[in-house]
């Protein structure tokens with residue numbers, strides 16, 4: 001991609017209405033734009049990152065054998081009446097009335113829809129266990145949308161649902177999902193903790209949240225300094241300084257951003273909605289269910305909370321919008337520089353890398369500042385002086401370290 005053909009929508013000023021750094025940087029880098037309170041459009045640069053996160057989530061879910069589906073965003077009220085949540089859910093549920101005066105809601109989550117779908121598709125124990133998931137837009141009419149896509153009203157979620165003949169089978173899939181979440185957040189390069197958690201309006205008996213550790217986090221967690229034990233303070237019986245309940249180490253507090261949650265729902269929805277399958281003896285059994293969510297759009301913001309400096313975003317390699325930026329110095333005056341820059345651009349692109357060539361007729365300082373703001377992990381600076389020596393500058397966004405590398409060997413470095 002060349003910047004002159006791209007929508008590089010960066011700006012210098014800190015936006016007045018953005019309180020936390022990720023929100024400020026997502027606006028300044030030209031990733032998102034506000035449409036209404038808690039409702040955002042994703043510009044090309046932001047969408048690249050969102051899609052990369054989405055694809056990592058999809059790859060890891062597929063690896064477990066979970067099957068991707070796509071359910072409707074708009075859900076009929078009848079299903080929510082069956083589960084009892086039409087009354088229970090309250091004003092966060094955006095309710096819609098169609099021209100025939102039928103009531104619907106814009107889905108904040110999909111337990112009702114998946115249960116109604118599967119009670120028609122699954123008849124026999126032979127079809128279970130099964131896990132289905134989707135990556136889809138959700139709507140929650142949050143009382144206080146804030147922090148950009150971190151707590152928005154419309155957002156992208158991966159939600160998975162599993163169905164089982166026994167509690168033991170549910171436990172097995174729950175553990176697989178738990179490990180899958182660890183893999184996903186590790187691949188994203190995040191510092192996170194899995195935390196024992198309250199079940200909220202989703203319900204069920206047992207749950208863990210996954211928290212990205214960051215000062216701006218809305219949740220407080222207690223974690224052991226000597227084990228993996230951690231708990232959301234909302235359900236903790238211990239406090240900071242107490243010995244960890246698992247007998248290992250002492251509890252400390254940290255702030256966390258909830259990026260995912262896994263639940264053992266038991267038979268809450270299957271029972272309420274009259275869903276049974278036949279077991280080996282032809283007896284009707286109410287299936288056990290699990291559900292597993294990841295806030296895909298929130299994860300993008302949470303990643304920035306952990307990866308930035310005074311100059312802007314520092315993307316982890318796995319989800320950077322571009323792998324490398326090429327910044328030619330005075331390309332519009334030097335044919336040599338232009339030639340070398342384009343040659344490199346074509347070579348690296350052919351190598352399968354996402355390359356951004358800054359071909360604007362701008363001051364080099366402006367180009368550096370933009371590439372740093374949007375957080376491209378590596379920069380290659382092509383200039384007359386380097387070309388005299390047969391080299392380019394290879395700069396690391398995170399450390400700022402500069403290496404002079406031979407033009408011929410740069411493609412091997414990346």
Ligand SMILES: Nc1ncnc2c1ncn2[C@@H]1O[C@H](COP(=O)(O)OP(=O)(O)OP(=O)(O)O)[C@@H](O)[C@H]1O
Nearest residue numbers: 149150151152155157258259260261293294295298
């Ligand atoms: N308003 C929101 N904006 C962006 N992402 C959200 C929002 N609400 C939930 N999510 C994401 O969706 C995931 C699964 O949804 P879940 O029902 O567990 O959310 P939640 O526990 O209600 O979230 P929170 O406690 O932050 O309101 C969450 O872990 C979170 O990452």
Ligand SMILES: [Mg+2]
Nearest residue numbers: 209258260261
């Ligand atoms: Mg949650």
